[in-house]
Amino acid sequence: MHTVKDTEPAAAHPSRTMRQADVVAALAEVLPRAAILFRHEDTAPFECDALTAYRTSPMVVVLPETHAQVAAILKICHKMAVPVVARGAGTGLSGGATPHHTGVVLSLAKFNKLKIDPASCTAIAQCGVRNLAISEAAAPHGLYYAPDPSSQIACTIGGNVAENSGGVHCLKYGLTLHNVLKVRGFMVDGEPVEFGSQALDAPGLDLLSIVIGSEGMLAVTTEVTVKLIPKPLLARCIMASFSDIESAGAAVASVIAHGIIPAGLEMMDKAMTAAVDAFVHADYDLTAAAILLCESDGTPEEVEEEITRMESVLKEAGASRIEVSRDEAQRLKFWSGRKNAFPASGGISPDYMCMDSTIPRKRLAEMLRAIQQMEVKYSLRCVNVFHAGDGNLHPLILFDAEDADEMRRCEKFGADILETSVRLGGTVTGEHGVGVEKLNSMCVQFSEAEREQFLGVKRAFDPLELLNPGKVIPTLHRCAEYGKMHVRRGMLPFPELPRF
Amino acid sequence: MDAHDAALARLIDQVKSALSARAPLDICGGGTKRFYGEAPAGAPLDVRPLSGITSYEPTELVVTARAGTPLRDLEAALAERGQCLPFEPPRFAPGGTVGGMVAAGLSGPARAGVGSVRDHVLGVTLLNGRAEILTFGGQVTKNVAGYDVSRLIVGSLGILGVICEASLKVLPVSVATETLSFEWDEGRSLDTVSRWATQPLPINATAWHAGRLSVRLAGARAAVEAACQRLGGERLESGAAHAWWLSVRDHSAEFFSLGEERLARGEALWRLSVPSVAAALALPGEQFIEWGGAQRWWRTTATPDVVREAAARSGGHATLIRGKDRVEVFAPLSAVLMRVHQGLKQAFDPARIFNPGRLYAGL
Numbered sequence: 001m002h003t004v005k006d007t008e009p010a011a012a013h014p015s016r017t018m019r020q021a022d023v024v025a026a027l028a029e030v031l032p033r034a035a036i037l038f039r040h041e042d043t044a045p046f047e048c049d050a051l052t053a054y055r056t057s058p059m060v061v062v063l064p065e066t067h068a069q070v071a072a073i074l075k076i077c078h079k080m081a082v083p084v085v086a087r088g089a090g091t092g093l094s095g096g097a098t099p100h101h102t103g104v105v106l107s108l109a110k111f112n113k114l115k116i117d118p119a120s121c122t123a124i125a126q127c128g129v130r131n132l133a134i135s136e137a138a139a140p141h142g143l144y145y146a147p148d149p150s151s152q153i154a155c156t157i158g159g160n161v162a163e164n165s166g167g168v169h170c171l172k173y174g175l176t177l178h179n180v181l182k183v184r185g186f187m188v189d190g191e192p193v194e195f196g197s198q199a200l201d202a203p204g205l206d207l208l209s210i211v212i213g214s215e216g217m218l219a220v221t222t223e224v225t226v227k228l229i230p231k232p233l234l235a236r237c238i239m240a241s242f243s244d245i246e247s248a249g250a251a252v253a254s255v256i257a258h259g260i261i262p263a264g265l266e267m268m269d270k271a272m273t274a275a276v277d278a279f280v281h282a283d284y285d286l287t288a289a290a291i292l293l294c295e296s297d298g299t300p301e302e303v304e305e306e307i308t309r310m311e312s313v314l315k316e317a318g319a320s321r322i323e324v325s326r327d328e329a330q331r332l333k334f335w336s337g338r339k340n341a342f343p344a345s346g347g348i349s350p351d352y353m354c355m356d357s358t359i360p361r362k363r364l365a366e367m368l369r370a371i372q373q374m375e376v377k378y379s380l381r382c383v384n385v386f387h388a389g390d391g392n393l394h395p396l397i398l399f400d401a402e403d404a405d406e407m408r409r410c411e412k413f414g415a416d417i418l419e420t421s422v423r424l425g426g427t428v429t430g431e432h433g434v435g436v437e438k439l440n441s442m443c444v445q446f447s448e449a450e451r452e453q454f455l456g457v458k459r460a461f462d463p464l465e466l467l468n469p470g471k472v473i474p475t476l477h478r479c480a481e482y483g484k485m486h487v488r489r490g491m492l493p494f495p496e497l498p499r500f
Numbered sequence: 501m502d503a504h505d506a507a508l509a510r511l512i513d514q515v516k517s518a519l520s521a522r523a524p525l526d527i528c529g530g531g532t533k534r535f536y537g538e539a540p541a542g543a544p545l546d547v548r549p550l551s552g553i554t555s556y557e558p559t560e561l562v563v564t565a566r567a568g569t570p571l572r573d574l575e576a577a578l579a580e581r582g583q584c585l586p587f588e589p590p591r592f593a594p595g596g597t598v599g600g601m602v603a604a605g606l607s608g609p610a611r612a613g614v615g616s617v618r619d620h621v622l623g624v625t626l627l628n629g630r631a632e633i634l635t636f637g638g639q640v641t642k643n644v645a646g647y648d649v650s651r652l653i654v655g656s657l658g659i660l661g662v663i664c665e666a667s668l669k670v671l672p673v674s675v676a677t678e679t680l681s682f683e684w685d686e687g688r689s690l691d692t693v694s695r696w697a698t699q700p701l702p703i704n705a706t707a708w709h710a711g712r713l714s715v716r717l718a719g720a721r722a723a724v725e726a727a728c729q730r731l732g733g734e735r736l737e738s739g740a741a742h743a744w745w746l747s748v749r750d751h752s753a754e755f756f757s758l759g760e761e762r763l764a765r766g767e768a769l770w771r772l773s774v775p776s777v778a779a780a781l782a783l784p785g786e787q788f789i790e791w792g793g794a795q796r797w798w799r800t801t802a803t804p805d806v807v808r809e810a811a812a813r814s815g816g817h818a819t820l821i822r823g824k825d826r827v828e829v830f831a832p833l834s835a836v837l838m839r840v841h842q843g844l845k846q847a848f849d850p851a852r853i854f855n856p857g858r859l860y861a862g863l
Contacts, residue, residue: 434644438645
């Protein structure tokens with residue numbers, strides 16, 4: 001995407017320039033000069049994360065290398081009341097790492113030490129360690145780190161903690177939350193802190209739970225202790241074709257209803273498989289209206305038993321074709337298409353906007369029909385890839401950001417999907433986070449009192465609201481301006497009033 | 501939840517009156533876990549009228565129940581559809597409720613294999629200290645909209661508000677279950693269980709006590725059978741095994757009881773939560789080890805300081821479960837974490853009316 005929303009050269013505001021000089025001077029006391037970036041050309045790479053449509057020029061970017069430096073930076077920023085936005089690899093899709101115009105971007109990319117302890121099935125990873133690097137380092141011991149977001153080759157564990165990232169295997173193995181034991185880092189004032197413990201729980205309130213997924217707004221994470229689990233001896237994947245979307249959706253519910261928890265259960269519609277096939281040749285059935293990828297893992301005996309049950313359930317649910325991966329190469333080929341869904345969409349459209357809502361599984365077909373109607377309504381195409389097993393949808397709306405009207409229609413299309421998801425009993429974000437992208441949708445999902453309670457949580461950790469301010473929780477004013485009604489489980493407030 | 505619901509409306513009224521009188525409330529369900537935590541204080545606020553399963557969709561693997569729903573009713577409804585609460589919440593006595601289960605946040609023998617009650621809570625509706633009804637999370641497994649307040653509520657012992665309703669992830673009952681038993685000492689049991697944890701085995705629960713290690717396997721029939729062959733040991737008859745694990749889960753096993761005689765000797769029951777690979781702990785008294793070594797129960801006469809230090813040295817913490825005196829039940833928090841706790845209490849319950857002091861003094 002190329003849209004620039006808020007890039008203002010520092011020189012545009014004399015007061016900001018003065019502030020910048022003060023902050024840089026203070027930071028220079030604790031950091032080498034090379035670790036402080038403030039010229040526009042140097043800070044430009046930090047203007048956005050993977051939500052490139054939203055850009056802000058940061059006042060200062062710092063690149064610390066030690067925990068002591070992080071503490072010192074936070075102390076200075078706290079004292080000077082400067083907002084701080086922590087940043088990992090910048091692969092986030094919701095603008096969680098979008099800089100603050102008068103703030104400091106705390107780049108933690110240099111924190112990349114990793115220690116695997118096979119005996120205790122844990123790894124201690126500094127926040128800048130890439131997700132996949134953990135599993136690669138654990139592999140010689142027959143272990144791996146389960147959450148596997150599509151961006152796992154690039155995204156960092158610190159970012160995963162901030163977003164409570166998922167992946168394609170969450171149904172069976174859980175989210176980041178379920179696979180992290182301890183988070184070490186710093187409070188906003190630079191005081192060191194630990195959430196969770198080496199044990200399975202910690203005394204007091206479960207602060208680890210609230211820090212994970214808090215999008216960098218409660219504390220700065222520098223080190224994460226994760227659980228490693230034994231690598232399954234075998235995994236096999238079924239590709240099942242369906243001639244209509246409804247039966248594919250019903251098949252998903254049926255698999256679960258039969259007491260099967262697949263290691264992965266993904267759905268792609270025809271438009272998506274066509275785009276993907278042109279990109280990586282994943283051997284998908286291109287004639288099917290939708291395909292399901294249904295994976296079983298475990299011991300060879302377990303997998304054989306489960307694959308047989310899955311096959312019979314899928315057949316009964318009306319699958320027109322079923323193919324079981326013969327070997328690891330074919331299994332990986334099936335997944336390569338799924339894992340390349342986003343870049344493949346980039347190949348068929350100048351830009352795409354990825355949605356991330358979650359709905360109850362039984363509403364999948366209903367949701368897909370609604371999206372088809374929206375394609376007509378907004379005159380934009382949408383390709384669909386779903387983590388069907390847990391109801392997490394990634395419709396990709398195709399548009400051209402150079403075209404202001406398309407951009408506007410795309411935003412409306414997206415908001416419509418999110419509001420429909422809430423109405424169907426779901427949530428506006430399953431794994432990508434709220435960031436800046438879904439602030440308006442938060443007005444729809446949460447009441448004023450609930451949003452106020454979120455702010456209370458924020459202030460319990462960060463009374464001056466300096467950590468990643470302006471993300472996740474929309475202001476009252478913003479919600480009023482957005483003007484959408486708060487809906488919950490299909491119930492509008494005051495259901496007795498007529499609405500048009 | 502529907503704010504016009506009579507039981508809920510009455511709870512809101514009670515909270516409002518308590519607020520205007522600045523009178524603390526002691527949130528009660530079945531009273532089965534009143535021994536847990538610091539001593540309750542305040543006027544009773546009975547949530548049992550707020551009862552019933554609101555929605556249950558077996559194909560969604562999600563159940564939503566109001567706080568006063570008897571745990572027994574919930575488990576029976578799940579069993580009818582071949583599903584269960586996989587984390588095996590301990591019951592201690594008949595009459596426990598869903599709200600109490602979430603507020604206490606305790607999990608049973610299967611915790612090391614399948615995760616905790618916290619891991620399975622998807623959403624919570626809370627009545628906060630401003631008498632507002634708030635819903636966090638939802639009925640879907642993947643949900644990162646806003647902070648994960650529903651999981652913060654798990655184990656909060658009611659200090660942040662009244663749990664009105666909870667949505668839980670449920671799982672199908674395992675197709676096959678077997679229990680193996682080994683006559684091994686503590687050291688050998690800890691070492692072996694740690695080694696097994698690094699291998700793809702369907703281990704669901706472990707327990708060691710008095711020279712005997714019990715291992716429960718659960719999963720696909722073929723996987724359980726293959727693991728039985730591989731691990732060896734003596735296979736327990738399924739009825740007896742089931743009853744024995746229940747006695748561990750609900751603390752009805754003899755080890756956990758703290759009668760007059762044991763109390764008179766100065767014994768207390770402690771729960772030490774430590775890294776599973778922690779070396780054997782040396783305390784006076786008797787021990788019962790679960791969760792692959794990560795949960796070690798001690799019935800001991802050692803002073804709280806000695807117990808706490810033993811847990812801390814291993815990288816864990818100790819909780820006083822049962823004893824004569826209830827002082828400092830939970831391990832003390834660092835100053836920075838206590839500040840966050842105070843901030844959260846202030847945010848949810850500024851007038852400090854809910855379960856004051858139940859978790860820590862001053863909260």
